[in-house]
Each structure stands twice: as C-alpha cells, then as structure tokens.
Amino acid sequence: MKNFKRVLAKCAGIVSVFCFGNMAIAQSKITCDLFVLSGMAFGKNPSIQRSFLSIKDAEANFLIQKSMFDFNLGSDVTYKKSRYNLFENDPRNQYLNRILTDNVDLTSTLSKKFRTGQTAEFGLQYSYNRNNYPFNDFSQYVGPNIGNHSSYMSFTLSQPLLRGRGNVNTLYEKISALYIENSKHNFEYSNSYEILQIANAYWSYYTAYKSVDIYRQNEARVRNVLEMTKELVKADKKPAGDLAQVNADLANQERLTIAAEQNLYNAKLNLGRVIGLSESESAMLDVPVNDFPSVVESGFGNTIDKEALINMALEKRADVKAVARVAEAIKMEVDIAHNNLRPQLDLSGFVFYGSASVGNGLGNTFNAFSNYQGRNFGGGARLTFNFPLNNNLAKGNYAKAVVASKDQAVNNENLKRNILLNITTDINNLNSSVIILNKAEEALMFYKEAFRNEQEKFQTGLTTLLNVILFQERLTSSELDYLQAQQIFANQIVTLRHDTGTLISQGENGFTVDPRSYYTIPNN
Structure with a gap:
C-alpha cells in the first residue's frame, strides 16, 4: 500500500511538472494570427510610432502660430538707493552735505494682437522717489524724506494700412x-504601408512554413522509394547499384529540408521585425494560422472596373489627402509673401492719463492715480512708415513661394499619375496571378498522378529508378510552384487594397484592419 501511494505521488508530480511545463511553453508563444499581429503593430511598429509623433510636432507648431494672438503681460519693478556728495559751491550745502535718495519704479504693459491685424496695448507706470533735501521743487520747506508719487496710464491701438492688413494675419x-x-493623413498612409509590409512578411512566413512540410514530405517519398528499392534488390529485380543513387537523392533532399528550415527561421524573424518585435519576441512567434485566400472567396471576376478603382484611390488614399492639404498651405504662403511686398504703413491712436501726489503713507500712493493737482491727460495719433527701397528680401521670399506652389502642383499630378499606373499594374498582376495559380494547381494535380503511375511502373519493372527520382523532383517543384502562386495572389490582393486606400480604416478607437482586406479585392 505504501509503495502504491509512493508511486501515485510520483505520477502526480510528473503530471504537475508536465502541465506547468506546457503552460510555460504556451505562455512563451505569440499567436501568429495575421489579424492579431496587425493590431499589435499599431502599438509596436517604430515607423508608426514616429509617424504619430509627427502629428504631435505639427500640433506644437500650431500652438506656436496661435501664440501670435496671445495676451502678453510684461512688468518690472526697480528699486534704487543712492548717495550723492554735493560740490562745495552747491547752495544745498547749507542744509546738508550729501543727498540720500530712494526710488521705486513700477512698469506694466498688457498687449494683444487681433486676428484682423490691429494691435492694442495698455501701459501703466508708477514712480516713487524721496530724498533728505527738505525743500520741494517749488522751494517750499516740506521737511526731509517726503515722498513724491507719479502715475501714468496709456492705451494705444494700431491699425496696419498696407502690409499686415486684414485676414492675412x-x-x-x-x-x-x-x-x-x-x-x-500621412500617419494613416504610413500605417497602411506598414500593414502591407506585415501582410507580405506573414505570407512569406506562411510560405516558408508550408515549404518545410513539402520538403519533409519529399524526404518521406524518397525514403519510401529507398525502401521499395531495397525490397526489389532483395528480390533480384533491381541491381544493388540503384541504392547508391537513391541514397544520394535522399541526402540531397535532407539538405534542402535543412535549408527550408533555415529560411523558415529567417522569415519568422523578419515578420517580427516589421511588426516591431524584439529578437526574443520574434523567436516566440507560433506557427501561422491563417491560410491563403482562394480565388472564389476573393470575389475575383473576369473583368475589374479599373476606373472605379482609380476613383476610389483618389477619394480614399490618405497620401492624396495629405498632399492636398500641403497645396492649400503653400497657396496661403504665397498670399503671405505677396502681402509682404507692400510697405509697412501703420496708423496708431492713443490716449493717456497721468497724475501725481506728494507725501508719505499708503493713501498718498493711491492718490497718485486720482489726484486732481498734477493731473495730465490727452490723446493723439501716429503714422509709421517703413519700406526697404530694394525690398529684395520680400521679393525673394515671394519668388520662392511661387516656385514651391508650382513644384507642389507637379508633385500632386505626379502622385495621381503614379496611382493610375500602379492600379493598372495591380490589376494586370492580379489577373496574371489568378491564371498562374490555376495553371499551377492543374500542373500539381497531373504531377501527383504521374508520380503515382511512375511508382507503380517501377515496382513492376516498367521504368527506371532515374525516372522515379525525376518525377518525384518534378512533383516537389510543382508543389512549391503552387505554393508560390498562392503567395503571389495573396500579395496582389493586399497590394491592391493598399493602392486603393482600402487596407485599413479609422474608427473611434483608432485604426483597424478588416479581415476581409486580406482576402477580398476592393468592392467585394
């Protein structure tokens, strides 16, 4: 009984270790689902992250330009204390031999530029000074250290008459x-391009994965031929020399399998690279789970409306929208440069108010703003003109702006031209890929049948070992060709999706990829 319990405990421990081991292995794998990987790329791909930062940079530039219309508050406070030694002939020597002075100056301005071009400024100045000389400016005896307060307020409104007038600001x-x-829009286009790269990398990984299976199956077929040859040699139906040829062919197929496994590893790391995974994360990618699209499910027809796809691209592609915004911006820059050709002629109107008071104490400080005595107020106007005689700077900037506008127009037309050419090429490639895929499938079917027939003839002695090996190699080559044709067809679908601007979509939660985008052509 004790031995049974001991054995049962050991079995339970083994089962526990096995279960936890499987859990650890499962946790160390990343599901290689094309749709999951695409969603992962939005948060990990460095190119997508950098493109997103360009939006933040543009928003910061907007704030910089918006700051032109901010309220600007400026102020300073100055305190100064001085001692002045009088000259011998100074008449003030009969009262004191040095003058001690205290000064406090406060200045504050509030200004704002309006979007219509006007600039308003409100200014406030306050000064306080005192000294130990007992007489004031009117030679009246008031005693030493009596404070003098003065205030000055002004408001100025300036209106540009030529340069800077109106909505140009x-x-x-x-x-x-x-x-x-x-x-x-560039961020959206960058996302679409990166998803295109991920899809191509995934299909390459899937092709490499399937290729390993094909080479392993090929190895199995060669081993089967080897066993068949051994039996025929034993039965004296085939010469023993045939074994060397089969063994050589087996060694060559094993070499090809190893090369295919190496290609699979490279394809896995490359898929991780375009997603944005690290080396260790890329190595944890599991086997691919998404199969190639079929011609039937893709919605492919004998005729594709090229004009409809071109119009779709011009309407939906994010890079087309992006260059349209740049063209608008450059046109506005031309307007700014044209405005700067004008002279600077500003008309300013201003009003001011000032007052003063004498005496110490807080009450006299505030009296400086309202005291009737010493009050000073008025207004006026000022006309300012400024214009460089040659004006080469403005002329040069205007010429550059016009050139930039024309260059952008050429760039816009070139983009549209390339879209037309790319979609025409995509349609032709898609049509060709379907034909190639159908022919590859047809050839594969016939090669399978031919290889079975050749095996049967070899067993009955109606064909040579060389023919068996030859048909077996042709079958393997046909399987690889069919796999390659499937990959090309899958790549053509996603390429057409990208070129028509229908690969990704944007919703409230950010960018997403519709699974149909990898399996159907646009409008299907």
Missing part, C-alpha cells in the same frame, strides 16, 4: 492647422 495659424491634417 491668420494665415500662419491656418497653415499650421493644415499641416496637422497633413500629418494625420
């Missing part, structure tokens, strides 16, 4: 807003 802000939109 808001163009920089609008340009920055357009570049934010441009960055967002």
